[in-house]
Amino acid sequence: MFACIHGPAANLAQIAADFSPWFEQTAPDTVVFSIDPLRRIHGTPQQIGQAVAQRSGDRVHVAIAETADAAILAARNFPGLTIIPNLGDLEVATLPLLPEDLSQTLETWGIHTIEQLAQLPETGIVERFGPTGVYLQRLAKGAIHRPLRIAQPEITYDDRIDLDHPISLLEPLLFLIARILNDQCSKLMSNAMAAQEIMIRLELEDRTEHLRTLRLPVPMRDSKALLKLLQMDLEAHPPQSATMALSLTLKPAQPRTTQGGIFLPAAPAPDKLELTLARIRGLVGEDNAGVPELLDTHHPHPFRLVNRQPQISSQTAIASHQAFRYFRPPLTATVDLDCNRPARIAASGVHGKVLNAAGPWRTSGDWWTTEPWNRDEWDIALTNGALYRIYCDPDRRWFIEGSYD
Numbered sequence: 001m002f003a004c005i006h007g008p009a010a011n012l013a014q015i016a017a018d019f020s021p022w023f024e025q026t027a028p029d030t031v032v033f034s035i036d037p038l039r040r041i042h043g044t045p046q047q048i049g050q051a052v053a054q055r056s057g058d059r060v061h062v063a064i065a066e067t068a069d070a071a072i073l074a075a076r077n078f079p080g081l082t083i084i085p086n087l088g089d090l091e092v093a094t095l096p097l098l099p100e101d102l103s104q105t106l107e108t109w110g111i112h113t114i115e116q117l118a119q120l121p122e123t124g125i126v127e128r129f130g131p132t133g134v135y136l137q138r139l140a141k142g143a144i145h146r147p148l149r150i151a152q153p154e155i156t157y158d159d160r161i162d163l164d165h166p167i168s169l170l171e172p173l174l175f176l177i178a179r180i181l182n183d184q185c186s187k188l189m190s191n192a193m194a195a196q197e198i199m200i201r202l203e204l205e206d207r208t209e210h211l212r213t214l215r216l217p218v219p220m221r222d223s224k225a226l227l228k229l230l231q232m233d234l235e236a237h238p239p240q241s242a243t244m245a246l247s248l249t250l251k252p253a254q255p256r257t258t259q260g261g262i263f264l265p266a267a268p269a270p271d272k273l274e275l276t277l278a279r280i281r282g283l284v285g286e287d288n289a290g291v292p293e294l295l296d297t298h299h300p301h302p303f304r305l306v307n308r309q310p311q312i313s314s315q316t317a318i319a320s321h322q323a324f325r326y327f328r329p330p331l332t333a334t335v336d337l338d339c340n341r342p343a344r345i346a347a348s349g350v351h352g353k354v355l356n357a358a359g360p361w362r363t364s365g366d367w368w369t370t371e372p373w374n375r376d377e378w379d380i381a382l383t384n385g386a387l388y389r390i391y392c393d394p395d396r397r398w399f400i401e402g403s404y405d
Contacts, residue, residue, distance in 0.1 A: 004063050053081045064084060092111060191252075194219030195219060199211070301326070324404055327401060327402050334347070341354075345380065352386070359379060360392075362376050362377075
């Protein structure tokens with residue numbers, strides 16, 4: 001059996017949740033739930049209805065019927081508390097989603113009540129109105145037994161702590177952050193989710209806010225690893241004043257699943273790898289560690305380092321290219337020319353006779369900025385089989401930019 005609550009109360013969902021965690025909210029003013037599990041607590045359907053009505057208030061209609069749809073119809077048409085009502089006296093117009101052509105036809109036939117509609121032969125209803133007519137007749141008979149469309153509330157993973165006294169040291173602040181992370185990571189685990197992004201907001205004593213956001217390369221839910229990442233980030237970007245309140249929010253995502261090969265070496269765990277990368281970024285700087293991402297430019301160094309895996313379009317054809325290894329910084333070289341073409345090269349670790357040379361390719365750009373470039377590039381092959389890219393700047397200085405693998 002099912003109970004339906006219908007009325008203007010603003011907290012219908014909360015009222016239904018007090019009796020059952022599984023309920024359907026069919027409209028802003030209507031909720032329905034099963035009462036079978038409540039028999040041991042409240043007793044008969046009459047006693048259950050009285051408990052629901054007492055919790056709901058005077059202006060709310062409560063109905064109990066064998067099916068969910070019958071309870072909804074009764075609650076919308078009978079005031080107060082109604083137990084298994086006689087729906088036959090209700091007008092046909094009270095049926096939900098009644099088509100206009102069907103309503104006019106039933107009016108012409110003299111069918112005005114639900115009981116009269118239920119007594120019509122089903123074969124004639126099918127021939128005249130099709131599946132819609134059959135559904136409405138079965139609804140009139142109370143013969144539709146359907147599962148509830150359970151209302152799933154949105155789950156958030158956030159928490160806030162207001163402090164009695166300002167905190168200026170990082171260690172006690174991390175103690176409070178760890179408490180929030182443990183609770184939220186447990187909630188993620190129970191819902192089979194992981195965190196894709198962490199946002200921490202510190203409300204400072206000088207009435208400003210210190211906001212930091214960590215976008216994780218892979219979803220994680222290990223509270224210790226997440227705490228260590230936040231610690232290193234706050235050490236690199238400390239707040240400018242003491243903290244009066246803190247709030248932490250985790251953005252949920254599906255956890256990453258990987259299938260390892262039997263004959264492949266085990267890869268490092270994503271959380272440990274991210275901690276290692278965070279330590280490296282702390283040593284060399286955030287802009288000097290990451291994944292290379294190609295840029296749409298003719299600059300000699302057409303890439304940048306990012307903290308995420310670059311997005312590759314599904315329509316982009318991935319072809320085989322020869323890899324190029326950049327020297328940072330470029331190697332200063334001495335180049336002997338023959339008819340204005342490189343003939344011999346000498347540099348730190350690189351020397352030999354030039355067997356083949358392709359070029360020059362003269363490139364320039366960014367002349368409107370503080371870091372323009374203007375140079376002549378050559379690709380050379382040495383007698384030992386090595387391939388290099390060299391260039392000459394306007395001051396006639398030669399450099400080895402890198403080697404081809």
